Amino acid sequence: MTITTQPITLHINGKTTGPTDVPDNLMMIDFLHEYLDLTGSRLGCGQGLCRACVVILDNPDGSSEEVRSCxxxxxxxxxxxxxxxxxxxxxxxxxxxxxxxxxxxxxxEHFSFQCGYCTPGFVNASIVLLEKLKRQPITKDQVEATITEGLNDHICRCTGYVRYFEAVKEVVLTTPGLVKDAK
Structure with a gap:
């Protein structure tokens, strides 16, 4: 059996890496772990459900989004x-x-995590949410629903949801420009 490869060049955390020959079927999480020694993203379920593996994709239009690297x-x-x-x-x-x-x-500060396995995914989801709010501020009455929607797909087996939620809520409410006055 022959493993076929293709070169890729990536721009990760502000630095360019590559071109690097990578097997055609290699998942991004394996590339991060094995080729770049970036082991912070976690392989949880391996099916894209828990989202411990998410990375942030910066789009050309200035928006960002979560992508499941597993x-x-x-x-x-x-x-x-x-x-x-x-x-x-x-x-x-x-x-x-x-x-x-x-x-x-x-x-x-909020002791948001216990085992910490899901934390990288929650951090990345929160950053994507905060960046979205910088572009499209919400009213104060929308804060809780917006945070719930932004973090809802992430799974924490230690049930740290309330603490993650409260930490994000504090950042949203104390960062200028994310919450606008109701009209």
């Missing part, structure tokens, strides 16, 4: 810009984290 082939991302959980915190020249992204900090 069921999406690496070649789908060729020449595209993505962000993984490793790309959110600010780092110094040595690669050490010097400042967490606001949502990461709030997850810590």
């Amino acid at each position: 069921i999406t082939g690496a070649h789908f991302f060729n020449e595209k810009k993505i962000r993984t959980i490793e790309g959110h915190a600010k780092r110094n020249d040595k690669g050490e984290v010097v400042e967490l992204a606001p949502i990461q900090q709030k997850f810590l």
